[in-house]
Every structure is written in C-alpha cells, then in structure tokens.
Amino acid sequence: MMLGSVFAEGHSNDSLFREADPVHRFNPTYTMRAMRDAFARRGIELHTADVNGDRRVDFELHIEGRPLGESAVPRFLVALENPYLNPLNADAAYFAQFSRVFSWDPRFFALPNVRRIEYGIQFVEADWLPYEQRDIFSCLINANKRFPVSLANDLYVERVEVIRWHEKHAPGDFALYGMGWNKPRQTDGAAGRLKRRVQRLATQLWGHRPFPSWQGELPEKSAVLRRAKFSYCYENVRDLRGYVTEKIFDSMLSGCVPVYRGADDVQDKVPADCFVDRRRFGDTAEVHAHLRAMTPQEYTRQQQAMRDFLGGEGRRRFSAESFASVVADGVVEGLAAR
Numbered sequence: 001m002m003l004g005s006v007f008a009e010g011h012s013n014d015s016l017f018r019e020a021d022p023v024h025r026f027n028p029t030y031t032m033r034a035m036r037d038a039f040a041r042r043g044i045e046l047h048t049a050d051v052n053g054d055r056r057v058d059f060e061l062h063i064e065g066r067p068l069g070e071s072a073v074p075r076f077l078v079a080l081e082n083p084y085l086n087p088l089n090a091d092a093a094y095f096a097q098f099s100r101v102f103s104w105d106p107r108f109f110a111l112p113n114v115r116r117i118e119y120g121i122q123f124v125e126a127d128w129l130p131y132e133q134r135d136i137f138s139c140l141i142n143a144n145k146r147f148p149v150s151l152a153n154d155l156y157v158e159r160v161e162v163i164r165w166h167e168k169h170a171p172g173d174f175a176l177y178g179m180g181w182n183k184p185r186q187t188d189g190a191a192g193r194l195k196r197r198v199q200r201l202a203t204q205l206w207g208h209r210p211f212p213s214w215q216g217e218l219p220e221k222s223a224v225l226r227r228a229k230f231s232y233c234y235e236n237v238r239d240l241r242g243y244v245t246e247k248i249f250d251s252m253l254s255g256c257v258p259v260y261r262g263a264d265d266v267q268d269k270v271p272a273d274c275f276v277d278r279r280r281f282g283d284t285a286e287v288h289a290h291l292r293a294m295t296p297q298e299y300t301r302q303q304q305a306m307r308d309f310l311g312g313e314g315r316r317r318f319s320a321e322s323f324a325s326v327v328a329d330g331v332v333e334g335l336a337a338r
Contacts, residue, residue, distance in 0.1 A: 011048055
C-alpha cells in the first residue's frame with residue numbers, strides 16, 4: 001500500500017478526518033473523510049504528516065496553498081480558498097511546484113498540471129417544509145469578518161448593508177446568525193478603532209447590541225435553513241468566475257430558496273430557477289419586495305427546481321464523493337506519469 005502525507009493548516013493527529021472538526025465550525029471534514037476513503041479504495045493510505053512521522057511516504061497532499069519546504073517526493077495541491085484570502089491559490093509560479101493542482105479557477109485550466117474541481121458538498125436527504133410552514137421569512141448565516149484590505153468586490157461589506165437595511169425597514173422579516181455579531185464591526189483608522197472600543201464597552205456594560213437582528217451562533221446551519229423561506233447566500237467576493245462554494249448548497253439542501261450573489265458565472269453551475277439572482281435588483285429593498293411578492297405556488301416551483309437539480313446534475317458534479325474521486329484519480333495519474 002502506498003502512503004501519503006496530508007498538510008492542512010490547524011490539523012494534526014489526523015484531525016482532518018475526524019467527525020468533529022477542531023478548526024471549522026460547520027464540520028467540513030465529511031469531504032475529507034470521503035477523500036481518505038477514495039484513496040484507500042485505490043490502495044493508498046492517507047494521514048496528516050505528523051502521524052506518518054519518519055515513515056517513507058510516496059507523496060504530499062497540500063490542502064490550500066502554504067509555504068513549502070524541501071521535499072523528495074511529488075506534491076499535490078487542492079486549492080479551494082478564495083485567492084483574496086490565500087494568494088498562493090492563484091499563483092501560477094507556485095502551482096509549478098506541484099505534480100497536479102486541483103482548482104475551481106478557470107484562469108488556470110490551461111496549465112498542464114491543473115485539474116478542474118468543484119467544492120465537495122455533503123448531500124443529505126431531508127423532508128422540506130412548504131412555504132406556509134416556514135416561520136422565518138429570511139435569514140443570513142455568516143461570521144462577522146472583513147478583508148484586511150479594501151476591495152471593490154467585497155461582499156463582507158454588502159452583507160452588512162443587507163443586515164442594516166432589514167434592521168431599519170423590515171426587522172420582522174429577517175434573522176441574523178453566526179459568530180461575532182455580538183461585537184461591533186472592525187473599522188479602519190484611529191477614529192474607527194475608538195468608536196469600536198466605545199461600542200464594545202457599551203456592549204459589555206449595558207447590553208448594547210451592535211446588530212439587533214442577531215439571534216446567536218448555530219451548531220448546525222440546517223437548524224435555521226429548514227425553517228427559513230429565503231437565505232441570503234453571498235460569497236466573500238462578487239464576480240470571481242468559478243467561485244461557487246457551499247453557501248448556496250447549504251440553503252438548497254434544506255429546501256430554502258437562496259438569494260445568491262458571488263460568481264458571475266453561477267448560472268453555468270446552478271440552474272437559474274433554483275435561486276434568486278441578486279444581480280437582477282438595484283438594492284436590498286428591491287430584493288425584499290420581490291421575495292414578499294412571491295406566491296406559495298411560485299415558491300413550490302423553485303423548491304421543485306432545486307430538488308431536480310440536487311437529485312441529478314448537482315449531485316453528480318458537486319458531491320463530496322465526486323470531489324474525492326477527482327482528487328484521488330488525479331494523484332494516481334500524477335504518480336504514474338513520473
């Protein structure tokens with residue numbers, strides 16, 4: 001049996017393959033476990049590098065771009081993270097150090113060592129509530145984060161605009177969930193930092209709520225998405241071709257109609273009748289008016305479109321098992337080509 005070492009930030013002692021992920025909140029290790037099983041079926045054993053120790057390994061598998069040291073064995077890279085957060089995931093010179101690179105980014109598909117891949121999603125069968133039985137009109141589930149630099153296509157900022165519009169104009173139609181919304185937003189400059197300190201003090205001393213729509217953190221997104229009619233599913237940036245992550249799938253798999261903004265080619269991956277395309281509207285007010293005008297019958301048709309997609313092309317293309325097969329087969333191919 002061949003042996004591979006996996007490198008992933010924050011992971012050791014095979015934690016990448018545990019059911020409870022010590023690094024990420026919403027347990028994405030299902031996909032990594034599917035990948036480990038796919039390698040095992042091909043006669044390859046995978047462990048984090050510390051578990052392999054001094055054992056002779058046949059290759060390295062790096063999850064996301066990271067600084068590289070010396071290595072005498074072939075290397076492979078799975079590059080999924082947004083390149084604005086991990087620039088190495090969009091660095092052709094860096095890619096050249098790997099036998100194979102697995103990426104969703106079409107800018108690199110012409111490189112001879114790059115193989116196309118999609119985010120691996122855990123497809124869970126569930127009964128969906130109809131429109132009338134969903135008691136949350138709309139929601140947003142994300143952590144309160146920001147980019148360290150200003151970006152023209154920043155959707156962290158637009159998420160806050162969505163939140164603030166609802167808090168002012170339609171508080172009863174919106175619920176916010178996720179980590180960090182009990183704290184004020186970080187802002188640049190001395191004045192911004194001072195304002196945040198004052199707001200933080202007010203939060204601690206007098207129970208000030210920086211985001212009144214915030215309902216708390218969640219152990220599992222589906223607990224809310226199963227009850228919500230609509231979910232605002234915004235990627236971290238907009239107009240990044242090919243970058244469609246788990247967000248829209250989390251919503252669809254719970255029968256909740258997504259309001260999506262992100263990849264400018266999303267319709268090439270997810271049928272247009274499966275989601276509400278934010279690009280069609282001038283602002284959040286127009287989006288909200290559209291959602292309010294949707295009839296239960298129209299909602300049911302969108303749910304059926306989602307069900308058809310998830311049960312067919314969606315599962316074939318985006319399942320964790322498909323992801324695992326692409327990576328395992330690509331590694332086997334790369335090793336055989338040496």
